[in-house]
Amino acid sequence: MEIFTENAGLLLDAIGTTLLMVLVAGVGSLILGVLVTVARVSPIPILRRAAFLYVQFFINVPLLALLLLAVFALPDAGLILPLLPTAIIVLTVYEAAYVAEAVRSGINTVSVGQIEASRALGLTLWQSLRLIVIPQSLRAVVQPLGNVMIALAMNTALAAVVGVVELTSRVNKINLVYAQPIEIFTGAGLAYMLIALAIGLAAGRIERKVAILR
């Protein structure tokens, strides 16, 4: 157990970095994902097409490949950002594609009548998307969005490969010194489980709170 007490500061710091990535990329991907969905269902052909390509691209390219590309290829092209922000941006744009797919499935639960009623009242297309369609869609997909957020939390571990010192990277480094892989990796695994559990419980609570009575 000394392995944990002796490295408490480093471990807490690393967990902090992991949580920061989850939080910032989580909020960012939710916002970006909703915007992509709006583009996807908009009446403007070029927006629809762009949103479709966006989703297809990020769903069909491995996250690790994107991280490597951003960390090693972008600086080569003259775009230099610190490692942590780079990883957060990549996670954001990657998870946003999954958020967009989840929200789009929610849009299919909104009945045509709801949209007709909003248009008949004189709401513009954008108003009816913002006030009726998106709020109802989001309420229908709280649990799937929770799962995307859990996947995001797990995916932050990949940032270790490109040099971000988050939880996985930190325990890996500690193990190199202590050579106690069972203890340290089990501990890290439990920490990830707790994060996932917290997200799952929060999603459940939010779902019950915002559920639409039918």
Place this chain on the structure above:
Amino acid sequence: MSESDKPQTQAATPAMVSLRAVDKHYGPLHVLQNINLEVAEREVVVVVGPSGSGKSTLCRTINRLETIDSGQIALDGKPLPVEGAQLAQLRSEVGMVFQSFNLFAHLSILENITLAPINVLKMTKADAKREALELLARVGIADKADQFPAQLSGGQQQRAAIARALAMHPKVMLFDEPTSALDPEMVGEVLEVMTSLAAEGMTMVVVTHEMGFARRAAHRVVFMDAGQIVEENTPAEFFDHPESERARTFLASILAH
């Protein structure tokens, strides 16, 4: 409302709703065939006819929820614009009540009613709320303001939907089979609200199977069959002396039981 109380329609007043030579196809189905219809201000027109006759489609073309293939539709003298901000503006002046109520499921009854006044008419929240509560009282469900649509009965939901439309101070109200989805015991409460609206001089186009309402509140009954307006007349004349064979058959079939 007796026959003499009803405002008489006069050719001199410009039509509130005007359809000229309107045609529409659904694929091979010619659902509206050369429809000509004028509705004067303060006039109540009831559209009746067998299912599939095109009467709902007719109603929905008036605020362009259905587009038309050819012909002209004008509201208060202004031709119906194509999609865009102008159409939204025009729709805000036309109240619509649907068969399936279509109250916004994620909003309370009060929020359902204040949504469009706040976002379209740019009313303040306080003003919109005050008016909404007055309207809810008028349709008899003031106590339901904070409930959600699913917590109300069908009749209450439809009355809330009428209040939602009235909150926009519409020039015309369109009713697309407003009582067809209701349990029989709730039809009366909705018709009562509609009858009082008619008595107050609201311009109304009502698609319905409620012949009692047509007799009581309509100035004119329009009978449609197979995409055509077959006959139009005062309710008394239409129900007692239908001119066309098709209207006679229709009336016989609905009055038989």
